[in-house]
Amino acid sequence: MKILKYDVVVVGAGPGGSMTAWRAAEGGAKVLMLEKRQEIGSPVRCGEGMAKVWLNELGLKPNPSWIAHEVEGARIFAPDGSCLTVNEKLAGNECGYVINRDDFDQYLAFEAARAGADVMVKTMATSVMKEGNKVVGVKARSGLEELEIQAKITIGADGFESQIGRWAGIDTNLKLRDLNSCFEYVMVDIECDPRYNDFYLGSASPGGYVWVFPKGKDLANVGIGVNRSKMKKGGEAKMYLDKWIQNHPGIDKGKRVEKIAGAISCNMPIDKTVDNGIMLVGDAARQIDPLTGGGIATSCQAGQIAGRVCAEAVKANDFSEKFLLRYDKEWRAKFENKLIRNYVAKEKLIDLSDDIFNKAVKALSETTLEKITTFEILKALERKYPELVKELENLLAGP
Amino acid sequence: MGASMKVDRSLCMWCGACVGFCPRVGVTLWETRIEFNEHCNGCGICIPTCPVGAISKDESDDKKCKAKKGGA
Numbered sequence: 001m002k003i004l005k006y007d008v009v010v011v012g013a014g015p016g017g018s019m020t021a022w023r024a025a026e027g028g029a030k031v032l033m034l035e036k037r038q039e040i041g042s043p044v045r046c047g048e049g050m051a052k053v054w055l056n057e058l059g060l061k062p063n064p065s066w067i068a069h070e071v072e073g074a075r076i077f078a079p080d081g082s083c084l085t086v087n088e089k090l091a092g093n094e095c096g097y098v099i100n101r102d103d104f105d106q107y108l109a110f111e112a113a114r115a116g117a118d119v120m121v122k123t124m125a126t127s128v129m130k131e132g133n134k135v136v137g138v139k140a141r142s143g144l145e146e147l148e149i150q151a152k153i154t155i156g157a158d159g160f161e162s163q164i165g166r167w168a169g170i171d172t173n174l175k176l177r178d179l180n181s182c183f184e185y186v187m188v189d190i191e192c193d194p195r196y197n198d199f200y201l202g203s204a205s206p207g208g209y210v211w212v213f214p215k216g217k218d219l220a221n222v223g224i225g226v227n228r229s230k231m232k233k234g235g236e237a238k239m240y241l242d243k244w245i246q247n248h249p250g251i252d253k254g255k256r257v258e259k260i261a262g263a264i265s266c267n268m269p270i271d272k273t274v275d276n277g278i279m280l281v282g283d284a285a286r287q288i289d290p291l292t293g294g295g296i297a298t299s300c301q302a303g304q305i306a307g308r309v310c311a312e313a314v315k316a317n318d319f320s321e322k323f324l325l326r327y328d329k330e331w332r333a334k335f336e337n338k339l340i341r342n343y344v345a346k347e348k349l350i351d352l353s354d355d356i357f358n359k360a361v362k363a364l365s366e367t368t369l370e371k372i373t374t375f376e377i378l379k380a381l382e383r384k385y386p387e388l389v390k391e392l393e394n395l396l397a398g399p
Numbered sequence: 400m401g402a403s404m405k406v407d408r409s410l411c412m413w414c415g416a417c418v419g420f421c422p423r424v425g426v427t428l429w430e431t432r433i434e435f436n437e438h439c440n441g442c443g444i445c446i447p448t449c450p451v452g453a454i455s456k457d458e459s460d461d462k463k464c465k466a467k468k469g470g471a
Contacts, residue, residue: 036428036429036430037430038430043412043413045414045415122430124429124430159415159419160415160416160418160419161415161418161419161427161428162419163418163424163427166424167424173422174419174420179420179448181416181447181448181449181450182416182450183450183451228420228447228448231447231448232447233446233447233452234446234447234448234449234451234452234453234454234455235410235449235450235451235452235453236447236450236452237450237451238450238451238452259412260412260414261412261414261416261450261451262414262415262416262450263414263415263416263419263420263448263450265419
């Protein structure tokens with residue numbers, strides 16, 4: 001057993017992990033980041049749609065190395081084909097780039113390394129080490145070597161699997177309704193509108209949606225999320241997507257050049273993301289937007305805060321839950337309200353009928369909206385279809 | 400010892416959906432290999448969770464368990 005000593009060990013080199021490692025190293029902490037795969041960012045597990053407004057705030061410059069395509073807006077399709085077009089101004093921070101996630105993840109990890117973080121790939125954390133009630137690092141396997149990595153702070157950035165937190169005793173378990181099972185093809189030689197990210201709602205994708213995110217004029221990520229509460233047997237995510245593609249000839253004529261599977265959490269924010277000597281970041285902390293399934297922005301924002309708090313904790317030589325709660329408070333101040341609001345919306349949307357989707361999208365497409373927020377949408381709907389809004393009143397009431 | 404579930408390696412896409420949704424952390428993804436551990440109680444919640452249908456109950460093992468229990 002080889003022993004390594006660090007201030008911070010980050011488990012997982014996705015956007016949340018790398019952002020944490022980057023900011024912690026920048027702040028003077030001695031950081032090691034582990035990635036269980038042999039290649040950072042690959043294989044991709046993502047629809048790759050990303051908003052752009054938040055990048056600047058984190059000091060990230062849009063970079064041609066990871067931007068595949070830029071869209072003007074989004075279109076939301078009801079089951080009957082009616083369509084609501086949302087331009088960028090209206091969508092606010094909800095659309096922007098379609099990225100190459102593998103390149104994006106590598107970019108962030110390389111920046112973390114350049115800032116001083118050590119990186120080990122093909123290295124898997126196998127357990128969390130505890131002394132009394134505090135986490136003091138992880139055990140890991142790297143090739144044939146067993147490692148004991150002693151660290152003052154352990155960062156669980158291990159993505160959807162979220163094992164580090166649960167091994168440490170933090171509850172990140174999900175309910176049936178709080179999980180979407182996903183499948184996606186990268187498709188080429190299709191007919192798509194490269195100006196828009198498209199979202200298709202309704203019973204063809206129970207409790208979720210189908211997305212077509214263009215990466216070029218005839219190239220797009222075509223994927224589906226299906227709510228776990230609607231699933232009876234294995235393989236349904238892929239089955240629903242195959243059926244949907246069959247019913248869309250412009251897509252169906254294309255070729256499937258890549259397959260991607262995955263799962264996305266869509267839960268209420270969890271109660272606790274820190275404990276003595278440990279913080280959870282990104283997907284591992286279930287910090288995903290429950291309505292859109294987007295998690296890149298929130299993971300990076302959380303990582304930015306977590307990394308800074310790591311550096312502060314090292315300076316203060318205090319790794320207690322009480323100190324690390326700074327991170328918990330800050331990420332909640334930043335985006336928890338939005339997650340809660342969108343969770344309430346998701347809860348309602350899961351069970352809406354195709355008829356309601358048709359009416360709602362039609363009504364909205366005939367209305368001029370100031371901004372696309374849940375509240376604006378409901379106000380507009382209320383004017384047109386008061387009875388519809390009754391169905392949606394949970395949404396209107398908000399959290 | 401978690402041997403009541405099996406993964407079809409030709410279908411599995413190593414996505415980790417089963418891992419993150421297992422309430423007992425009874426399954427782990429080792430880069431490209433799904434492995435059920437001693438915490439797995441064979442509840443099967445992972446079966447419909449799998450986007451590609453790669454997980455099933457190992458019936459032969461089920462019988463073995465029952466036989467063992469019957470014998471005990």
